[in-house]
Amino acid sequence: MKAVLLLALKSAWARRLTLGIALIAIALASALLLAVERVRHDARQSFTQSISGVDLVVGARTGGVQLMLYAVFHSGSATSNIRWDSFEAIATHPAVAWAVPLSMGDSHRGHPVVGTHADFFAHFRYADGRPLAFATGAPFAEVFEAVLGSEVAQALGYRTGDRITLTHGMVELGPDHDDKPFTVVGVLAPTGTPVDRAVHVSLEAITAIHLDWAGGAPLPGLVIPAEHVQKFDLQPKEITAMLVGLKSRADVFRLQRHINGYRGEPLLAVMPGVALDELWRTLATVERTLFALSALVVLVGLAGLTATLLAGLNERRRELAILRALGASPQAIFLMLTVEGLLVTALGVLAGTALLAVGIVTLAPLAQAHFGVHLSLRPPSGNELALLMSILATGLLASLAPGWRAWRMALTDGLTPRN
Amino acid sequence: MIALSDLVFRWPRQTSPCLDMPGFALAAGERVFLHGPSGSGKSTLLAVLGGVAVPERGRVELLGQDIVALAGHRRDAFRADHIGFIFQQFNLLPWLSARDNVLLPCTFSARRHGRAGDPPAEATRLLERLDLAESLWDKPAAELSVGQQQRVAAARALIGKPEILIADEPTSALDAERQQAFIDLLLTEAAAVGATLLFVSHDQRLAAHFDRVLSLADINRAAMGGEA
Numbered sequence: 001m002k003a004v005l006l007l008a009l010k011s012a013w014a015r016r017l018t019l020g021i022a023l024i025a026i027a028l029a030s031a032l033l034l035a036v037e038r039v040r041h042d043a044r045q046s047f048t049q050s051i052s053g054v055d056l057v058v059g060a061r062t063g064g065v066q067l068m069l070y071a072v073f074h075s076g077s078a079t080s081n082i083r084w085d086s087f088e089a090i091a092t093h094p095a096v097a098w099a100v101p102l103s104m105g106d107s108h109r110g111h112p113v114v115g116t117h118a119d120f121f122a123h124f125r126y127a128d129g130r131p132l133a134f135a136t137g138a139p140f141a142e143v144f145e146a147v148l149g150s151e152v153a154q155a156l157g158y159r160t161g162d163r164i165t166l167t168h169g170m171v172e173l174g175p176d177h178d179d180k181p182f183t184v185v186g187v188l189a190p191t192g193t194p195v196d197r198a199v200h201v202s203l204e205a206i207t208a209i210h211l212d213w214a215g216g217a218p219l220p221g222l223v224i225p226a227e228h229v230q231k232f233d234l235q236p237k238e239i240t241a242m243l244v245g246l247k248s249r250a251d252v253f254r255l256q257r258h259i260n261g262y263r264g265e266p267l268l269a270v271m272p273g274v275a276l277d278e279l280w281r282t283l284a285t286v287e288r289t290l291f292a293l294s295a296l297v298v299l300v301g302l303a304g305l306t307a308t309l310l311a312g313l314n315e316r317r318r319e320l321a322i323l324r325a326l327g328a329s330p331q332a333i334f335l336m337l338t339v340e341g342l343l344v345t346a347l348g349v350l351a352g353t354a355l356l357a358v359g360i361v362t363l364a365p366l367a368q369a370h371f372g373v374h375l376s377l378r379p380p381s382g383n384e385l386a387l388l389m390s391i392l393a394t395g396l397l398a399s400l401a402p403g404w405r406a407w408r409m410a411l412t413d414g415l416t417p418r419n
Numbered sequence: 420m421i422a423l424s425d426l427v428f429r430w431p432r433q434t435s436p437c438l439d440m441p442g443f444a445l446a447a448g449e450r451v452f453l454h455g456p457s458g459s460g461k462s463t464l465l466a467v468l469g470g471v472a473v474p475e476r477g478r479v480e481l482l483g484q485d486i487v488a489l490a491g492h493r494r495d496a497f498r499a500d501h502i503g504f505i506f507q508q509f510n511l512l513p514w515l516s517a518r519d520n521v522l523l524p525c526t527f528s529a530r531r532h533g534r535a536g537d538p539p540a541e542a543t544r545l546l547e548r549l550d551l552a553e554s555l556w557d558k559p560a561a562e563l564s565v566g567q568q569q570r571v572a573a574a575r576a577l578i579g580k581p582e583i584l585i586a587d588e589p590t591s592a593l594d595a596e597r598q599q600a601f602i603d604l605l606l607t608e609a610a611a612v613g614a615t616l617l618f619v620s621h622d623q624r625l626a627a628h629f630d631r632v633l634s635l636a637d638i639n640r641a642a643m644g645g646e647a
Contacts, residue, residue, distance in 0.1 A: 003526035007512075014514030318509045324471055325506075327499020327527035329492050412431060414466030416506065416587070 001335070004328055008336040011319065012343065015312060019344050022301075022308040026348025029301035030391050031355040033294040037384055038356065039367075040287050042375050044280060050193040051272045053125025055252050058082070058090060058259055059241040061266035065282065068275040071102055071241035073194050074112035077170070078104070081238035086264050090244065093258070095251040098123050101239040103206045106166045106177070111152045113166055113199045115206035115236075121147070123245055126193045136160050137186030143205050143234070144226060147186040151196040160184050166199070166209060168216065175217060177209040180226045192374040204234035244269070298391055302345070302398040309341055309402035313409070317417040320406055330410040337406040341399020342392070349388050349395075353380065420615040421445040421468065421583065426477030428467055437463050438474070439641040443633065447582075450606055450616040452626040455635030461619050464635070465587050468617070469502055470494035482582055499528035502583045503576030503614070505605075508592040510572035513561035517551065518542050520560050521574045524581075531579025538578065545574035549604060565592045566601075573605060580612040587619050598625060 012019055051057075051072050059067040060080040069075045091099035100123055103115035114120075118139040121132050137160040140147055148158055158164065165178040182201060190196055208229040212222045224232075246252060252271060259269035313320075320333050328336075357377060364375040380388060409417075424442040429435065437460045445451050455461045466472035467479060470486045473494075478485045482501060486494050503524070511520045521542040525532040535541040546556055549570040555563060560571060569589055576584055586605060590598040602618070606628055609616040618629065626632045 006526075010514060011512070319512055322506075322510065322512060324495075325469060325498070325504040326523050327495050329495040331492070332495075414462060414472050415469055415504065416462050416466075 001332065004323075004332045004336055005339060007323070008339050009343075011316075011336075012340050018308055018312065019340075022305045023344050023348045023351065025301040025304045026298075026345055026391075026395070027351035027355055029294070029298040030349045030352030030388070031359065033291075033298050033387060033391070034352060034356045034380070034384055035359060036290050036294045037387055038360070038375065040291070041381070041383070046192055046374050047280060048273075048276050049127040050276075051124075051126060052129050053123070053245065054243045054272055055246045055249060056244040056256060056259070056269045057241060057272055057275070058244055058267055058269045061268045064268065064270040064275045065279045067241065067268055067270055068272065068279055070104065071243075072272070074104065074114070074198060078240045081240055082242070082267060083265055084235065084237055084239065086262065086267060087239055087242055089262075089264065090242065090259060093255065095246055095248070095255050096244055097247045098245045100124070100243045101203055101236075102241045102243065103203055103236060103238075104240045105170075106168055106206065106209070107170045107172070107174070108152070108164055108166050108199045109156060110170075110172045111149075111156075111197055111199055112170065113201060113206075115201055115203045115239075117203060120200065120243075121188075123243070124195065126191050126195070130191075132191065132195065133189040135187045135189045137184070140185055140200070140202050140205075143202060143208055143229065144180060144182045145185040145201070145205075146182040147188060147200040148184055149196040149198045149200075150188055150190040152199055153184075153187040158184050158187070160187060164199070166201075168213070179223070180209045180229075203236050203239070207234045207236045208232070298394070301348070302391075302394055305341055305344055305395065306398045306401050309337060309399065310405060313337070313402055313406055317409060317413060320410060321413050321415055321417055324410055324413070325415050330407050333410045334403040334407040336403075338396070338399045338403035341402060342396050345392055345395025345399070349391050353388070420447040420449070420482060421617065422478070422480040423468075424478045424480075426467070426474050426479065428463060428472065428474040428477075430463070430472075436475075436641050438467065438639055440464075440477070440639050443638045445615050445617060447615055448610075448613055450609055450630045451618065452629035452632045453617060453619045453635060454621070454623050454626065454632060455619065455639075456621045459635045460639055460641065461621075461635060462587065464639075465504075465585055465617075465619060468585060469504065470498050496528070499524065500530040501581050502585060503578075503581040505569070505572045505576045505584070505586040505589040507588040508565055508568065511560035511563075511568055511575075514559055516557045517546065517560055517563060517567075517571045518556045520571055521545060521578055523575060524579055528579065531581065533579075535579040541578055542574065545577055546571070548608070549574050566597055569593060569601060570604075573601075573608065577608050577612060577614075580614070582614055584609050584614045584616045585619075586616070588621070589618075590620070590625065591622075602628065 057067060057071050059071055060078060060082050062079055070078050087101050100117055100120045104112060106113040121139045124132050135150060146164060162184045163181045165176055165181045167174045167176050211229060211232055212219050212224045256269045259267050360375050360377050367375050422444040423440055426438055426440040427436050428438040467474055474487060479487050486497055489497060522538055525535055525538040532538055551567060551570050555567060560568060590601050593601055602625055
């Protein structure tokens with residue numbers, strides 16, 4: 001048996017070109033399947049780890065998914081705001097430990113600007129409860145100071161001390177608030193969350209840059225210079241959303257009901273975990289489609305292997321007959337063909353895994369920059385190992401057909417191939 | 420050494436048998452020329468003798484053992500242990516060197532391995548004896564000429580001194596003057612290892628130096644034709 005397997009190896013080596021092509025197809029297909037699985041897993045990870053330690057996210061009444069999208073992911077915009085007195089009412093509720101206001105709507109060179117309290121940096125948590133850390137500098141203390149997410153600083157090359165101006169709205173070429181520049185006082189360490197892409201300023205600053213504005217444009221003839229803004233009341237009238245932490249998590253449903261039934265204005269409170277799950281489920285169809293497609297690609301690759309082996313079989317008929325004459329049993333011939341297919345599959349899967357590693361190393365920065373998805377290089381997870389095993393199992397199935405055909409040939413060919 | 424009796428064989432999906440033989444026998448050490456035009460069931464008979472094809476009926480005794488009664492893997496082992504085959508052409512595994520081709524029976528049969536003594540040395544001895552230039556020994560078989568390949572095939576059939584040598588049209592790919600030389604070589608070597616030689620060909624002119632000449636038509640009652 002060992003002799004037959006050794007011969008199978010030598011024979012395969014003699015046909016390395018055609019088998020190599022089948023191998024490459026399998027490698028590419030497995031790499032694709034693994035990549036889809038990896039991206040799916042890591043995207044979900046980045047996604048569900050984008051916020052933690054926050055018990056409720058509160059905004060104007062809308063859908064829970066939409067609220068999460070604009071309040072946490074800075075994607076889309078709020079249809080309406082919540083009043084400052086509502087914020088105060090909730091913030092002072094006896095069950096509430098802390099509350100941080102969020103005010104969106106401006107941007108800096110495509111990056112969202114978040115008006116908030118300096119408390120935000122203390123209370124915000126991500127992943128499994130990690131707090132924000134400053135790479136350099138400190139939270140803002142004055143009105144015209146800004147704290148940058150790591151990605152903003154990296155993409156635009158800012159350091160503490162640099163001066164930036166904000167743009168009204170989320171369009172890069174919108175009207176500028178260039179009369180009131182901000183000083184960068186802090187840069188946050190990378191988190192892999194939407195915080196990385198945001199510019200954080202004080203809530204008062206948001207009011208201040210809009211003092212001489214109305215309806216989304218500067219008021220003609222009215223200019224309030226930056227040095228005079230302190231004379232005004234910078235308490236905002238409205239904010240976009242708020243993050244709430246509770247003294248006791250047990251109160252979360254009670255407070256959620258309280259906020260959802262708030263008399264002052266229609267509000268919505270969502271639990272981030274629940275809303276993220278809901279959001280992820282809306283993406284599950286895409287995810288499943290991608291997975292199904294790449295599984296199909298694997299099947300195509302393996303079908304290619306079967307075709308290659310079957311096509312080669314006719315040319316190898318003589319070879320198999322010689323082996324029969326030398327004493328190889330039909331079972332040995334079957335084994336030879338099957339092992340060959342399995343070997344090509346196994347090598348293909350290995351090459352695919354290596355290919356994925358190379359792909360991740362080269363593409364991870366791009367994925368991080370463009371999609372905010374953090375791809376990590378790591379040994380295959382249990383899930384991925386199961387996938388690799390199922391590719392191997394399917395490869396074995398795909399090799400059984402040529403093996404079976406060789407067996408039949410061995411039985412009917414005798415010592416000379418019959419046509 | 421070889422004794423067939425009351426043998427009937429048909430290939431799957433064939434209505435009439437292609438072998439129907441009352442019987443014939445070869446004595447130990449006998450060198451027999453079996454004549455049969457193509458389509459007379461020569462290849463089938465050899466497949467049956469080798470235990471690769473199993474008859475519906477009858478006995479195939481080799482060295483006193485009825486191989487029809489053996490289990491499949493035992494038949495395969497028996498073939499590896501006791502029979503050396505030479506075919507028309509494309510006899511060798513093209514991607515193996517000449518020397519490794521000669522050594523193949525020793526990897527399939529411990530008995531042949533044992534009888535060869537030191538197999539690599541024996542392979543070398545046989546290749547030398549069959550007059551194959553040393554520079555060709557480690558070349559892939561595919562790079563040898565047809566005549567060289569046939570000599571390697573003969574060395575492969577002879578290694579480990581099998582009791583039975585079966586040659587199926589081994590000279591059909593050779594030109595006329597080399598045919599006789601190859602047959603003489605085969606006869607000499609068979610005699611040297613004391614093997615029983617069954618040489619099958621459609622070309623009756625080659626029969627001259629054999630102990631006995633048989634015609635397949637005389638020993639096979641099945642209708643001719645239909646089988647290549």
